[in-house]
Amino acid sequence: MGREAAYDEVFDGQAHFRALLDSTARPGALNFLTPVQIDPPAGLNRATALIAFALMDGNSNFATVNMTQSEGSYLAANTRARRTEIDGADFIFASGDEAPEFLEAACCGTLLYPDTAATLILQIQDAVVQIQDAPERPLTGGLRLTLKGPGVDGISALFVRGIRADLLLALQARNAEFPLGLDAILTFVDESGRACLAALPRTTHVSWEKC
């Protein structure tokens, strides 16, 4: 799998990190990644690939959940990160439709070093932020997430399609013992082709209902 020539490690990496930082500091806030012409294999969306490029290097490990060899090779070739099993991975790439069993093995850090926990990158179908208690539902057939916690001004609502409720339940169970937990990043490409992301750090209390 070839290397992406159009990606600029210095300036694209910086812009995408700022989007990641803003989303992490404000859980549920959607951010767009500045466009870069890349062509990841079918199992990865562009937002996922760009986040991997921004954060991973030869000092980090990653695991893919139910993806083919080509997705792993693509990430390894472009970031020099090492592919490993889920229990040793700093970054875990999965689909939001995945059965939640893989979370059992993911590293939640230790009480002495909670920062060694894994970061989950979950690919979803799409997501919309609910603006100011608007009565109409921006999308149907998904989940309405209600978010509370550090970074959220009161309560925020995010409509998400392409994530399983039992995956959120398993994530909640793994985040029950703060400071241990998993930090999740949701990624998708919207209908106009923009690479988007939202984050659910371990401190965020998530509740959901079908919409």
Added chain:
Amino acid sequence: MVAATKFQSSYHYGFIDEATKKEIRRKTLKAVCIPGYQVPYSSPEMPISRGWGTGGLHLTLTLIGKSDVLKIIDQGSDASVNACHLRRFVQMMADCAVTFDTAQATIIQSRHRVPEEILTNRQILVLQVPQPEVLRGVERFEARTRQMHGEADYSKIWVSLYEAYVRFGATMRGSGYPIKVNRRYITTPSPIPRWDTPNLSMAHCLYLFGAGREKRIQAIPPHTPVEPLEFEDVKFRVEEFAGIRCSVSGESRAFMDEIFNGEGHRRHVINDSNFLDKLTSGERPPQRVFVNS
């Protein structure tokens, strides 16, 4: 000959190499995910000594892009020697805009002060931290303090506050007053005056703390509860400047510097230089002022 203009500078963009930047960025994200926890990081060499603002520089240089507007203050002033040199260095390395205006800046690096003006959700405040370990005064070994943080065993810091109170009648912390972040980690907000400490709580902006010599990054995300440690009957109090007015602007309700002239006379001046400039030009920028109970 290939004209590779991108590589014509003899320094890397942002001074730090990309692999180290990525490492600091990963640690910064984890710091934001665990509010108040000190994340160990690499703390690479800088052209200034460790402990002279390198932690702040590491954060600023990994955050900054060409479209950012940078403000650097030292003890509230844009004009002090440290602030001027750090500002010029970052501007040379990152090719960004710089400003004195608190409202214009997207990244503000600071030492010992949080600006008086309310910061917005577009802004990031980077604080330089000399000693990130709030428990160091009561426990000398890193392995022990780390375990105390892991188990939320904070009895020693409470006892030290109590002892200071019974001996001196006050908790005796002029700056760097211990705070509890998101009801879990007790940490120090760096040596900012008590006056600024309440402004860390439920703010709109992101606070990042870099301790270069001690190699630690910590963060307080926006809208996060931050409580200064206090007892039921002995409450946290900010500095009072009762009856004192700024000798330049005539205003009150801001953190004041006390200036002695050597002949037994003294006067007070508002410490935040940009805030003072705005006051003297007739503006009154929005402020959050804590009132002692």
